[in-house]
Amino acid sequence: MSIEHLSQDAVLKQIIASTPAPKLAFAYDDDPARNRIYLALLESIVSQQISVKAAESIFARFLALFPDGYPHPEQLLTKTPEELRTAGLSGQKARYLQSVAEFALQNPMTNAHLRPMTDEEIVQYLLPIRGVGRWTVEMLLMFVLDRPDVFPIDDLVIRQKMVRAYGLTETGRALYKRLHEIAERWRPHRTLASRYLWRWKPEGVVSEEL
Incomplete structure (x- = not known):
């Protein structure tokens, strides 16, 4: 369901098709001795x-x-x-x-x-x-908490990958506004979209394996 939803974005659909699925999130631990x-x-x-x-x-x-x-x-x-x-x-x-x-x-x-x-x-x-x-x-x-709809716009790699993938030319506040507009299409699965962006390896770009 989440992949189908994200694939409605044509650019992200290509990224998902060419990128290994993200690893599972870490499990949280409610043990108060080892939180x-x-x-x-x-x-x-x-x-x-x-x-x-x-x-x-x-x-x-x-x-x-x-x-x-x-x-x-x-x-x-x-x-x-x-x-x-x-x-x-x-x-x-x-x-x-x-x-x-x-x-x-x-x-x-x-x-x-x-x-x-x-x-x-x-x-x-x-x-x-x-x-x-x-x-x-x-x-x-x-x-850790496995929240499904987080968009870490302050992450430099996320911004760089989105600029490259979507061919963006804006800078400053205009860029942030445009990134938010694009990410709105991904709700309520922005966490998964971001994790695909981290793992995506466009030519000449080093990816984060997350």
């Missing part, structure tokens, strides 16, 4: 502005700082900046990670708590965390 939402936010912060390979290495060293390999919020808050930097984290990212831990101790972060919220309500709920922006929450919505 996938909390962990995903930590991982997103570690990944900011560095390569995937470097992020994986740093995050693994970060997890290894904890006895059971899981950064329980109360344990994370006891770590000194020096301890966190031994994992390869910058001072700023260390502070951001502890901000997530502080939030987790004071606010519910389980799927059961977030499930009744709209996508935008979840964005506004998590934005007060230092180091967490709209893009970070949108990735959480797409890959």
